Every structure is written in structure tokens, then in C-alpha cells.
Amino acid sequence: MKPVYMINGFLESGKSEFITYTLSQPYFQVKGKTLLILCEEGEVEFDDVLLKQTKTVIELIEEEKDFNPTKLMELEGKHKPERIIIEYNGVWNFKNMKLPWHWSIQQQITTIDASTFVAYYTNMRSLLAEMIKKSELIIFNRCDNIKDLSNFKRNIKAINQKTEIVFEDADGEVNAIMEDELPYDLKSDPIKLDNEGYGIWYLDTLDNLDRYIGKTVQFIGMVAKPEGFPSDCFVPGRMAMTCCADDMVFLGYVCKYDKAETLEKKQWVKVTAQVCQEYWADYQGEGPVLHALSVESAKAPKEEVISFS
Numbered sequence: 001m002k003p004v005y006m007i008n009g010f011l012e013s014g015k016s017e018f019i020t021y022t023l024s025q026p027y028f029q030v031k032g033k034t035l036l037i038l039c040e041e042g043e044v045e046f047d048d049v050l051l052k053q054t055k056t057v058i059e060l061i062e063e064e065k066d067f068n069p070t071k072l073m074e075l076e077g078k079h080k081p082e083r084i085i086i087e088y089n090g091v092w093n094f095k096n097m098k099l100p101w102h103w104s105i106q107q108q109i110t111t112i113d114a115s116t117f118v119a120y121y122t123n124m125r126s127l128l129a130e131m132i133k134k135s136e137l138i139i140f141n142r143c144d145n146i147k148d149l150s151n152f153k154r155n156i157k158a159i160n161q162k163t164e165i166v167f168e169d170a171d172g173e174v175n176a177i178m179e180d181e182l183p184y185d186l187k188s189d190p191i192k193l194d195n196e197g198y199g200i201w202y203l204d205t206l207d208n209l210d211r212y213i214g215k216t217v218q219f220i221g222m223v224a225k226p227e228g229f230p231s232d233c234f235v236p237g238r239m240a241m242t243c244c245a246d247d248m249v250f251l252g253y254v255c256k257y258d259k260a261e262t263l264e265k266k267q268w269v270k271v272t273a274q275v276c277q278e279y280w281a282d283y284q285g286e287g288p289v290l291h292a293l294s295v296e297s298a299k300a301p302k303e304e305v306i307s308f309s
Helices: 015-024 048-053 069-079 114-123 125-132 149-159 195-207
Strands: 002-008 034-038 056-060 083-087 103-113 137-141 164-169 172-174 216-224 233-241 248-252 268-280 285-297 305-307
Touching: 002 015, 015 048, 015 083, 015 103, 034 069, 048 056, 056 069, 103 114, 114 125, 114 137, 114 149, 125 149, 137 149, 149 164, 149 195, 195 216, 195 233, 195 248, 195 305, 216 248
Parallel strands: 002 083, 002 103, 034 056, 034 083, 103 137, 137 164, 233 305
Antiparallel strands: 164 172, 216 233, 216 268, 233 248, 268 285
16 A cells, blocks of 8 residues: 555645655655655745655646546656655545545644634635544644634534644644633532533543543533443433534543433433543543433433534
8 A cells, every 4th residue: 555644734824834844854754755746836845955855756736626546646657656745735625535546544634824723614614624534633833822722622623533733833832721711610519511611521521631530520411322332331412513514423421320221312311420531442442431420311401512613
């Protein structure tokens, strides 16, 4: 299989700078030729000396219709590269992209200009979501004087829960999540989660589980019982709209409850539970596991679906 490294992002989001940095790293300067496919011409030009040192050749594909398996195999045959980097055009719909059958994406990274993120997220969310969904790393650059970074992170995590997110300003990496920005008090017992609070708690727990271990949370959620689950476990959670009405996900963590068998699927319940960190096979390692202190029948909330818009 031919290894492919996919770099996504809208024009001037920092894709070329990231590729230049990657090419200059010793770990990337390995044997063989690198084919760099550019799908748009940005302001940053690649240094000829660096390209020569790293045995990198550039090919430009300017039209989306020309980005197809036939053309890509033609370029592979022309250069016979060991690896391929694709700087993909942000306004081309990523879900329509087709690669040759023997090309395998090894890593996908999306770069985002923090100063323009709100505009793109508001007006081109579907395109942005397609880029983000399968990216292992999201890099927000130009974060100087941006105060909504924690909200940016929640927007991204609502679309791709597993991705790593890095914020950078002129001085380097930024630590974006601050406890005093949370819409609930971590010192409360229990921590009561309303609509907004539940969504933020769920996403924050993915990255900052240490904040919640041993604490008690209380929320209203819908009962889910995945097939094959133990009889003393269920998943209380909420449906969330991450991009549009057609893009819904269920946000919930496994909950151990000795009377779980009495609960019906899609039943609304008020859960009071302690947050623990334990191994769970579906997590492929350790993650948040709730231990129910009480589970009571409840009315459906006025707004059943959480929105991250």
C-alpha cells in the first residue's frame, strides 16, 4: 500500500507552513522520494533547497474534477514516490474524494485559522465537518487575542470526539481549557447538568477526566442499551446535533446500575452517579464509567436534542 498523508484546511489556514515544518524534521527525511500534491496555490511557497534535500517533488491539481484515481495513478507512475502528501483544497467536499485503491491514508490533519473559524463554522459548516470527521489532529493557529478557544474545542469535539486539538499563538502552544469557563461549579455535590452543561461536561470529560473522578453528577438522559451489554449496565445520554439535522450523535457514557434490567430503551431517567475511571472494552482502554447512586423515571426535557451550533 502507498502511504498517504492528508493535510486539510481552507485557504491560508496554515497547511503549507505545517507541511514545510514536517518536511524539515529528521524523522520525515527517510529514503525515497516524496510526492507533494497541491490542490490550490497559497501565498506560501516551498523552499527549493528544502525540496531538494528531502527529495520532494510537487504536482499541482487545480480543478476538483482532475483529482481522481486515474490522474493520481498517472502522477505516481511519473515520479514513483515512496510516500505522498496531499494538501487538499478546503472548498472541495472531502466526502467526494476518491484515491487509488492501493493508496492508504496514514494520517489526516486539519489546520484552522482561529481568526476566521467562526465565519467558516457558521457559513461552511458541512465542508468543515467533512474535513474534521476523520482527522487525528486539528491545529488551530493564529490564536493570539482569541478568547473563545474553549468553545472552539467543544465545536470540534462535537464532530470528532477522538481527535487531538492543538492551539497555537505566536509564542507556541496554548492551554485552552480553563475550569472557570465551565457553566457549572465543579465543587457542587452533585454537579447538576442542564442542557448546555451536559454537552460541555461530556466533551470536557473526554480530555479532562481527572477533573471529575470521584465527583457526583446529576442529569436527565435517555436510556440506551447496546446489544451485548452486561445486564447491570446501560448508557444514559442525550442526542446531539453537531452539524445539521442529518448529523446526529448519541452522547453518553456507560453506567453501572444493579437494576438496569428494569429500564426500557429510550426511557427518560434522572441519573445521579459517581464518575470513575475504569477499563471498558468499547473504549479500547480506560475511560469514564458512571456508578449509579440513583436512577429515577423523569419527563423528557423540553429540548430533547442538544445543539452545538
